[in-house]
Amino acid sequence: MIDTGVKPISIYKDAKTSSKEYYQNGNSNSKVIHQFPFVVLDTVKNSQGTWYKIRTDCILKADRSAKDNDSNGLYDYTYNYGYIKVKDSMMVIYEGNQDANHDKVPDTPNKPDEKVLPGDVNGDGEIISC
DSSP: OEEOOSSOOEEESSSSTTSOEEEESSOTTSOOOTTEEOOEEEEEEETTEEEEEEEOSSOBOTTSSSBOTTOOSOOOTTTOEEEEEOOTTEEOOOOOEEOTTSOEEOOOOSOTTSOOOTTOTTSSSOOOOO
16 A cells, blocks of 8 residues: 555554554654555454554564664564555555465565566566666
8 A cells, every 4th residue: 555645554463543642654853655555454444444454663572662772673463554544545456365364465476386586576587676
């Protein structure tokens, strides 16, 4: 999902505005990063509206109580997630399948027995650098 808006988006611990706000997307000068991408894991609907469960950019403490500024850079997928409120400025750019944990995973264009080159993101046999 890409946010095309011009205001920072708050990332919360839970899908409600009264929960802990971990951070806002942007830079250290509180400026918005335009076209900011988010990895959406799930959609939650409640009395406050629709929310996306997303992967956090920062590393959280194992109990999800706060950002973990003391970690050694280990990103654990089991607890590094937060919630953002869905806005009109958000655009889903790709929707994949779900794995056993009901997390979205991308479709794979390759057969299971095919070898894929590292960096070949679309499985066409070519690696294109940025």
